[in-house]
Amino acid sequence: MIRAKTILKKSVRLFRESKSFFVFKPFLMLCQFYWFFNQLNELKKSGDNTNFNNIEYYPCLFDNINYTPLEPTYFFQDSWAAKHLFDIKPSHHYDIGSSAKTMGILSQFIPITMIDIRPIELELPNLYFKKGSILELPFADNSLETLSSLCVVEHIGLGRYGDSIDAFGSEKAIVELKRVLKVGGVILFSVPIDSENKIYFNAHRAFTRDYILALFSDFEILDEKYHYGLKMYDEYDPQKGFGTGLYMLKKRSN
Structure with a gap:
């Protein structure tokens, strides 16, 4: 017994x-x-x-x-991001708050520096870590060639990960991502999407395609994909409801 x-x-x-x-x-x-x-x-x-x-x-x-069993969002988005990084082949890639497991794998092909408010306890050759906030990145303006932030921005300002409550947390995070990326630089970016802008408190926000593109109005769309359920699609479909939007965006000159 x-x-x-x-x-x-x-x-x-x-x-x-x-x-x-x-x-x-x-x-x-x-x-x-x-x-x-x-x-x-x-x-x-x-x-x-x-x-x-x-x-x-x-x-x-x-x-x-x-x-x-697979979590389809990370399965699709991480595979999508890996393909683009292998195609771009940056000399050094920077990631803000995405999956450490994914970045650890990718760092064995491309040197990667990760920024997160929570330190990574494990060490791996070619993977570097800096503690920092997506709201105050430790980089100069227009300094990074490539950047990724996958399923991160939607959480900012909702307190889920110990951050301060801020109704405009996601918008402020995007402003900061845009600041550090140099002209001609590329960001791999993903967030939940839905038929309308919505807060699922305190898990995450969901965005419409129009709102995301408005926040990145000074960027060119190089690729966009949408994950709904167990499939990936080339187009945003608000009738499908909740999903994930994946965006490859290039910073244009002002």
Whole structure:
């Protein structure tokens, strides 16, 4: 009984810490524990492998599914950004607050400096980090050749990541991104899009295409893609509702 309680506590902790697509449901959890102990019993009956005498209990209760779980937004946008970076081949790329995992992979092909309010604890050759805010970037005006900020701007000013509440946080962040990018420079940028400008407090904002392009009115569109559900599209469709807009933009001269 003590062993079962220990396994249960560890499972609940792992479940809550994971980025599972499942909603926590006690009955489902009990069913999966029944499966877990059956599997454990099957393992013990399958043979006595003396190379592995010690068993640590580490229940993975929701991986026995018949498909590979993916978060489609990051799957599509990170692949899209990688393709463009490989095509551009900048001498050094700068990223503001995007996925550290993605930038870590890309840094093995292109030197990358990441800026974030939360320090990265891991080190990797070719990946550099500076602590900073998207509202006050540690770069001179018109100084960067390429820049990315993927699914970041929509959070600014909503307090989700410990930042100060600001009704114009997203707009101020875009002004700062534009400031540091040099004329002719390229930014890879993504935000949630919807049929109207909307706040999903305190997760993120969603934008219309018109509003995004108005905020980047001094930029040329090199590429734009839209993710709705499980597919990518070439055009913004407000009737599809919530999605993600991906924009490759080039800074024009004033």
